[in-house]
Amino acid sequence: MTRPIIGITAYAEQARWGVWDTRAVLVPEAYVRMVRAAGARAVVIPPDDLGGREDAAGLVERLDGLLLAGGADIEPGRYGAEAHPSTVTRPDRDAGELAVLHAALAVDLPVLGVCRGAELLAVAYGGSLIQHLPDVLGNGRHQPAPGVYGVHPARFAAGSCAERVFGAADEVNSYHHQGIDSAGGLTVTGWADDDVVEAVEDPARRFVLGVQWHPEEMGDVRPFAALVRAAASLESPIPAH
Template structure:
């Protein structure tokens, strides 16, 4: 049986067929396809902060991209450019912390990496153009910034990325303080692009969007770790 990988989802108005601006739980299909191509079975997780029992049915977790994390969660007032979705923060932080308690394999993408840092007691830069003086990490609406990252020798992400350090970014915030997590990847301007927890089986956050290219290196590593976690049959679940 394929390992079951939960993917946290957006809640946004969407339009299809005869339906216009219908409030919907969704993620870009790239996430689902990246999990499928890596050998996993994707399941979408709409925001729900009542409990984390769904983790009993999962073998791995993807914290997907999306809106900014509430600055109050890391002790700051909001920047004018900060856009939040508090219900996602509450639900995903609960899932994240419970997943860490279970040592469930976990991949954080963009917002997901930032959420990992905040959950660990770290903090974020709320608007990178104010810090860097450029917008190379988010060149324009729907346009990814392509960069060549550098990775810490011996790190998990360095082993996974191999000889191709190209990353596709779309973010205006970044990790300022990773807390106890280890920064293992950087953009050319020094912005953290990867964080890891080397004390856990598989906890990796990347600031870029590997799902866009259906990157089997990262999603394959998550699915491989989740496969080791997956035991029993459907009836056992």
């Protein structure tokens, strides 16, 4: 059977390798490893506005699932807010990913959002973000230091997609200074032990799940396997945690 094709949204950043120091389209390899381990083929989607939703729809026709990768903050104007001093955006990613996401939702393509991807889902569904969690929590435990993940417990709503994937509770690794304030039309189904939103989903669709942490860096294939199963239209149940 042909492996499902999962599109992974990517960065455009200055990068160095070998003798080169130039702009590159890239995504951490951990996402690709998890998609491959889940039985699918990964393709990288550059940050491109694609000429609007019509072109995005053409791209989505070639995909079996969409993975919204982590990254920089979302432009606050997209949810009606002024920028916080700590907010760092990539407008090219916002434009391109929202176009692809809306095209994916229009045809009920399975979608998994990771960290920024979960936040992008919330914004796309009419929600809003907390731009700097330390202002609300009084600490930086969800992003303790540059390149250091904050490890903490999370709990998941009974009967939710998140619970089917992760169980009633699990330990997760966070690296984000922003968070979901309002989930808009999504349902919040996961929370950290300090009540920061950790998972959102759309139960009316085949598979739309956003997680605020980084399972790819933990080598946790479960959410990627759930995405791939939905992309392959398999009816096998998600194994219990």
